[in-house]
Amino acid sequence: MPRPLGTGLTMASSKNSPRTNRNVAPGKSQLTRDDWLDAAAGEVAAGGFGNLRVLTLAKKLGVTRGSFYWHFRDHEDLVNSFLDRWRDRRFVELDYMRPKGENPEEELHQLLQLLLTDASRNVRRLQVELAVRDFARRNDYAARLVEEVDEARVEQNKLLFRNLGSVEDQVEELATLMYVATIGSQVVLSGRQGNTDIIRRIEHLVARVALGQGGSTNSGKE
Amino acid sequence: MPRPLGTGLTMASSKNSPRTNRNVAPGKSQLTRDDWLDAAAGEVAAGGFGNLRVLTLAKKLGVTRGSFYWHFRDHEDLVNSFLDRWRDRRFVELDYMRPKGENPEEELHQLLQLLLTDASRNVRRLQVELAVRDFARRNDYAARLVEEVDEARVEQNKLLFRNLGSVEDQVEELATLMYVATIGSQVVLSGRQGNTDIIRRIEHLVARVALGQGGSTNSGKE
DNA sequence: ACGCGACAATACATTACTGTACGGAATCTC
DNA sequence: GAGATTCCGTACAGTAATGTATTGTCGCGT
Numbered sequence: 001m002p003r004p005l006g007t008g009l010t011m012a013s014s015k016n017s018p019r020t021n022r023n024v025a026p027g028k029s030q031l032t033r034d035d036w037l038d039a040a041a042g043e044v045a046a047g048g049f050g051n052l053r054v055l056t057l058a059k060k061l062g063v064t065r066g067s068f069y070w071h072f073r074d075h076e077d078l079v080n081s082f083l084d085r086w087r088d089r090r091f092v093e094l095d096y097m098r099p100k101g102e103n104p105e106e107e108l109h110q111l112l113q114l115l116l117t118d119a120s121r122n123v124r125r126l127q128v129e130l131a132v133r134d135f136a137r138r139n140d141y142a143a144r145l146v147e148e149v150d151e152a153r154v155e156q157n158k159l160l161f162r163n164l165g166s167v168e169d170q171v172e173e174l175a176t177l178m179y180v181a182t183i184g185s186q187v188v189l190s191g192r193q194g195n196t197d198i199i200r201r202i203e204h205l206v207a208r209v210a211l212g213q214g215g216s217t218n219s220g221k222e
Numbered sequence: 223m224p225r226p227l228g229t230g231l232t233m234a235s236s237k238n239s240p241r242t243n244r245n246v247a248p249g250k251s252q253l254t255r256d257d258w259l260d261a262a263a264g265e266v267a268a269g270g271f272g273n274l275r276v277l278t279l280a281k282k283l284g285v286t287r288g289s290f291y292w293h294f295r296d297h298e299d300l301v302n303s304f305l306d307r308w309r310d311r312r313f314v315e316l317d318y319m320r321p322k323g324e325n326p327e328e329e330l331h332q333l334l335q336l337l338l339t340d341a342s343r344n345v346r347r348l349q350v351e352l353a354v355r356d357f358a359r360r361n362d363y364a365a366r367l368v369e370e371v372d373e374a375r376v377e378q379n380k381l382l383f384r385n386l387g388s389v390e391d392q393v394e395e396l397a398t399l400m401y402v403a404t405i406g407s408q409v410v411l412s413g414r415q416g417n418t419d420i421i422r423r424i425e426h427l428v429a430r431v432a433l434g435q436g437g438s439t440n441s442g443k444e
Numbered sequence: 445a446c447g448c449g450a451c452a453a454t455a456c457a458t459t460a461c462t463g464t465a466c467g468g469a470a471t472c473t474c
Numbered sequence: 475g476a477g478a479t480t481c482c483g484t485a486c487a488g489t490a491a492t493g494t495a496t497t498g499t500c501g502c503g504t
Binding site (some may be wrong): 046047048051127130131133134137138147150170172173174176177179180181182183184185187188189190192201204205206209 | 268269270272273349352353355356359360369372392394395396398399401402403404405406407409410411412414423424426427428431
């Protein structure tokens with residue numbers, strides 16, 4: 001009964017690359033753990049965690065479930081590994097676009113661009129994130145990871161607003177508001193097309209508020 | 223093969239009250255269609271539509287599945303009826319708190335209160351809404367209803383901001399931003415406790431922006 | 445060249461859930 | 475109060491999914 005068994009419930013992703021991984025380059029003669037996770041991403045994006053079936057993955061990969069149960073202990077192991085990888089990728093993503101503070105306005109623009117406009121391109125990623133968030137409502141481990149990611153992203157936003165010169169008292173407010181606004185727009189607009197104008201409007205208003213030019217919304221009856 | 227069969231896929235809720243509904247008042251000797259839908263609400267709130275099992279509902283109601291298949295054609299009929307009822311309730315809810323325009327500031331406060339603060343009390347309703355939104359990502363009918371509700375709510379917000387004296391150009395922006403912000407905060411904060419301060423901060427900032435006093439976020443380097 | 449280990453196929457047992465047919469009890473109608 | 479109707483129980487068939495045990499097949503090292 002030999003079983004490598006990935007980390008499972010553990011936190012770190014634990015790149016399971018001790019596999020020889022063959023010399024066969026493009027042909028998929030041998031599957032790796034990440035291959036299964038990639039396939040799982042497609043299923044999760046399409047149907048959520050509830051519709052994540054190992055038989056479906058096997059068909060998609062052109063193998064039988066015998067392969068799956070060598071790479072993973074069981075279905076739960078797949079789910080937890082998937083969540084771990086998701087969290088890790090969100091963090092390297094955050095690290096990749098950490099604000100350098102040289103051109104805050106441009107950085108804000110790029111951030112909103114990534115979160116809002118690019119979301120319509122990165123459909124897969126958006127759908128996975130929404131699925132994870134939904135799953136987190138009934139899975140404690142997922143809830144923990146989502147909370148970690150949320151907190152890190154709000155921290156990132158706070159950094160940005162500090163660089164923009166916002167007073168410290170409102171940094172937290174602005175960062176939180178912008179974060180829930182971006183998440184909300186992804187939730188509301190997911191699956192809609194022709195939303196680029198709405199997105200642009202949101203970006204416009206958020207930018208205006210963030211840059212402190214937001215005093216002209218009233219008609220003048222002060 | 224007698225079968226009343228509720229509307230199923232049709233849009234209107236079509237109160238199926240041609241039932242005599244017995245004289246037995248508190249005892250649940252006879253079940254109605256709404257009883258099943260109420261039980262379904264609990265399951266949907268807890269596990270989403272994917273975990274909505276008719277056997278579970280039957281146990282919860284103290285009957286067997288034989289009752290279910292009299293009241294509903296099949297599982298899909300239950301889901302569609304549930305969605306119909308959900309949409310209808312969202313609309314009467316909107317109608318109930320339609321802004322009268324007499325005291326816009328107070329109305330804004332009450333709206334935010336309902337959407338944000340009260341959400342932590344109304345857990346069941348919040349969870350159902352999130353489940354419906356998630357289900358809408360892979361169910362066309364649910365997607366249609368959610369879109370209808372979203373649009374109606376944004377319209378409501380626009381009405382409010384017009385009453386607040388915002389210039390028409392920014393009414394749409396403000397209404398949309400506030401809507402996605404509220405949805406996003408529900409998504410992000412669902413299942414967290416001790417979020418009342420965060421919610422209050424968001425409310426504060428949204429109110430400030432909406433009332434046009436938002437020009438003081440910058441530190442002064444214009 | 446053979447034997448070991450990584451990886452996958454096959455077959456089987458089990459469980460959970462749906463839908464349907466039919467029968468029975470309670471209640472309304474006339 | 476007899477019969478039709480409403481509502482629910484029971485029993486059965488069928489499907490889909492998981493997990494496990496066992497066997498089979500590559501490919502590498504020596």
